Amino acid sequence: xxxxxxxxxxxxxxIGYGSRVVQEHLNFEIQKNDIFFIIGGSGxxxxxxxxxxxxxxxxxxGEVLYEGINFYKSDEETQLQLMxxxxxxxxxxALFSSMSLAENVALPLQLYTDLSEAQIAETVxxxxxxxxxxxxxxxxxxxxxxxxxxxxxxxxAIALDPQLLFFDEPSAGLDPISSLRLDQLIVQICKALxxxxxxxxxxxxxxxxxxxxxxxxxxxAKTMLDSGDPKQLLEHSEQEKVRQFLSRAGTAN
Amino acid sequence: MLYRIEQxxxxxxxxxxxxxxxxxxxxxxxxxxxxIAALPAQCREIILNTGxxxxxxxxxxxxxxQLTRHCEQHDIxxxxxxxxxxxxxLLKLATSIPPxxxxxxxxxxxxxxxxxxALRVLGQSVEVTLGFIGEVxxxxxxxxxxxxxxxxxxxxxxxxxxxxxxxxxxTLIALLVGMILAYLxxxxxxxxxxxxxxxxxxxxxMVREMGALMTAVIMAGRTGAAYAAQLGTMQVNEEIDALxxxxxxxxxxxxxxxxxxxxxxxxxxxxxxxxIGIVGGAIVATSMDVNFLQYILQTQGAVDWVDxxxxxxxxxxxxxxxxxxxxxxxxxxxxxxxxxxMAATNAVVRAIVYLVVADAAxxxxxxxxxx
Numbered sequence: 001x002x003x004x005x006x007x008x009x010x011x012x013x014x015i016g017y018g019s020r021v022v023q024e025h026l027n028f029e030i031q032k033n034d035i036f037f038i039i040g041g042s043g044x045x046x047x048x049x050x051x052x053x054x055x056x057x058x059x060x061x062g063e064v065l066y067e068g069i070n071f072y073k074s075d076e077e078t079q080l081q082l083m084x085x086x087x088x089x090x091x092x093x094a095l096f097s098s099m100s101l102a103e104n105v106a107l108p109l110q111l112y113t114d115l116s117e118a119q120i121a122e123t124v125x126x127x128x129x130x131x132x133x134x135x136x137x138x139x140x141x142x143x144x145x146x147x148x149x150x151x152x153x154x155x156x157a158i159a160l161d162p163q164l165l166f167f168d169e170p171s172a173g174l175d176p177i178s179s180l181r182l183d184q185l186i187v188q189i190c191k192a193l194x195x196x197x198x199x200x201x202x203x204x205x206x207x208x209x210x211x212x213x214x215x216x217x218x219x220x221a222k223t224m225l226d227s228g229d230p231k232q233l234l235e236h237s238e239q240e241k242v243r244q245f246l247s248r249a250g251t252a253n
Numbered sequence: 254m255l256y257r258i259e260q261x262x263x264x265x266x267x268x269x270x271x272x273x274x275x276x277x278x279x280x281x282x283x284x285x286x287x288x289i290a291a292l293p294a295q296c297r298e299i300i301l302n303t304g305x306x307x308x309x310x311x312x313x314x315x316x317x318x319q320l321t322r323h324c325e326q327h328d329i330x331x332x333x334x335x336x337x338x339x340x341x342x343l344l345k346l347a348t349s350i351p352p353x354x355x356x357x358x359x360x361x362x363x364x365x366x367x368x369x370x371a372l373r374v375l376g377q378s379v380e381v382t383l384g385f386i387g388e389v390x391x392x393x394x395x396x397x398x399x400x401x402x403x404x405x406x407x408x409x410x411x412x413x414x415x416x417x418x419x420x421x422x423x424t425l426i427a428l429l430v431g432m433i434l435a436y437l438x439x440x441x442x443x444x445x446x447x448x449x450x451x452x453x454x455x456x457x458x459m460v461r462e463m464g465a466l467m468t469a470v471i472m473a474g475r476t477g478a479a480y481a482a483q484l485g486t487m488q489v490n491e492e493i494d495a496l497x498x499x500x501x502x503x504x505x506x507x508x509x510x511x512x513x514x515x516x517x518x519x520x521x522x523x524x525x526x527x528x529i530g531i532v533g534g535a536i537v538a539t540s541m542d543v544n545f546l547q548y549i550l551q552t553q554g555a556v557d558w559v560d561x562x563x564x565x566x567x568x569x570x571x572x573x574x575x576x577x578x579x580x581x582x583x584x585x586x587x588x589x590x591x592x593x594x595m596a597a598t599n600a601v602v603r604a605i606v607y608l609v610v611a612d613a614a615x616x617x618x619x620x621x622x623x624x
Binding site: 097098113114115116118119122123125126127129130132133134135136138140141142158160161181184185188189191192193 | 279280284285286310311312314315316318319339340342343346347348349350351352353354355587588589590591592
């Protein structure tokens with residue numbers, strides 16, 4: 001039943017911490033070049049699902065396939081190869097506080113490529129400029145604001161031109177302009193680098209403007225209610241709850 | 254070659270066409286500086302052409318950004334009309350926010366300035382330490398008068414953490430120290446035929462000196478470091494800010510319970526360590542030259558209440574020093590994970606320096622007082 005063309009497919013996945021199940025029977029597929037949103041109310045397990053997809057938490061049941069490769073059943077080397085093609089940005093940046101921004105972004109380049117020091121410096125300068133942090137190379141994370149942490153985290157995540165980018169609440173805590181800029185950036189990177197993006201978010205403007213696919217998780221039902229293009233779901237979802245969520249209970253749009 | 258430069262034949266050499274060709278992948282591309290160096294010196298206009306480009310990743314954009322900046326600095330026109338749209342978009346994103354310009358003056362300073370700066374930092378740290386002690390003293394005064402926001406359950410919690418849970422390590426260390434003292438004494442005293450005085454040596458050594466000092470060193474490493482790490486993490490998580498804005502004094506709420514707990518626990522641990530040390534001494538002494546009854550009688554004769562109170566007074570004071578060093582390092586911790594590690598190190602190093610200096614001072618003082 002596995003669709004061989006799907007970039008990522010999730011089959012009957014149960015997620016949770018230890019014996020506590022947060023979500024079960026999750027089935028969805030992500031195509032190449034999708035901008036895929038994981039949406040749902042607060043506390044429904046969006047970030048938990050993300051953690052299961054990026055290899056931080058092993059699922060209690062079900063499987064996650066990357067181009068047909070089952071991540072959690074693979075040996076360490078295959079896992080490492082898969083992970084090198086991922087870029088992940090965490091909720092609050094997760095920058096290494098003992099390193100400057102330039103060193104943070106340079107770290108994956110130093111470890112996984114054989115670029116010269118000058119080329120690394122140029123690449124770092126470009127990645128920082130891309131997220132609007134040109135000139136901040138020598139700064140340490142403690143000297144920057146929360147929004148800057150997020151953007152610097154993104155610069156580190158895209159250092160190796162990942163095929164697959166994960167974002168955990170990228171625009172939470174950003175002003176509308178920065179948030180819009182981040183959306184544009186995501187679309188551009190996705191197009192230019194031919195990558196696929198998975199975003200945990202509940203920013204409706206982002207979801208509806210750049211999302212091409214999504215899954216809606218519900219805390220009460222403990223499973224997904226619907227999946228598909230968010231713009232389609234807004235109009236035609238069979239689930240009342242999903243339409244309500246995407247239209248902000250009928251007030252927005 | 255991933256690029257080709259063509260001069261405009263009919264004009265002077267001021268206009269060049271730069272063709273980018275082939276696959277541009279990270280790690281397999283020329284550095285931007287190399288490409289810039291290849292441009293003709295008198296070039297005033299560059300037309301970039303990506304028509305022959307196949308696959309590319311951000312290495313191309315990296316080069317392009319450097320080239321754009323170079324052109325801006327040297328007043329060269331860069332024509333991007335014949336490049337792909339997504340590349341132009343990426344470049345637009347990268348250049349839409351101007352680079353941050355550092356406003357700080359040059360950081361180079363002479364040796365004299367460095368020395369002055371170091372002295373100033375030292376002076377500040379002394380000032381901060383004295384200020385901290387003062388604030389703790391005021392908070393303690395409030396507590397004694399019963400109007401401090403110190404919670405009793407916090408004190409009990411820290412008593413439990415630093416007392417009963419430290420018993421195992423204190424037992425081990427005190428037993429071994431007692432045995433070491435007995436070995437040392439036995440070997441020396443045997444030369445004089447005065448082996449029985451091993452009991453005096455162990456008893457006086459443990460009660461007046463080693464009991465208090467060794468428990469203090471253990472507690473500095475165990476509890477002082479923990480205090481610094483707890484308070485440092487609270488600083489990083491903005492918990493200390495939250496307390497301040499709620500109008501709760503961090504001295505009363507965080508420092509006092511830890512300090513009071515250590516002051517209560519230290520003398521008890523010290524007495525316990527003294528007893529265990531004497532047992533350790535007995536084990537060694539009875540296995541060598543002295544019989545058990547002799548050892549007990551000799552110990553009873555050697556130690557009086559003055560010796561015990563000398564040890565106890567030291568241990569109480571050591572408790573205060575350890576709590577001060579630990580809490581100060583934690584409260585003035587920086588705001589990142591590195592700083593928490595530094596705070597813990599700082600707490601232990603300071604506490605041990607304090608302990609040894611204070612112990613020496615106590616010994617001189619008691620000697621002058623004749624006790």
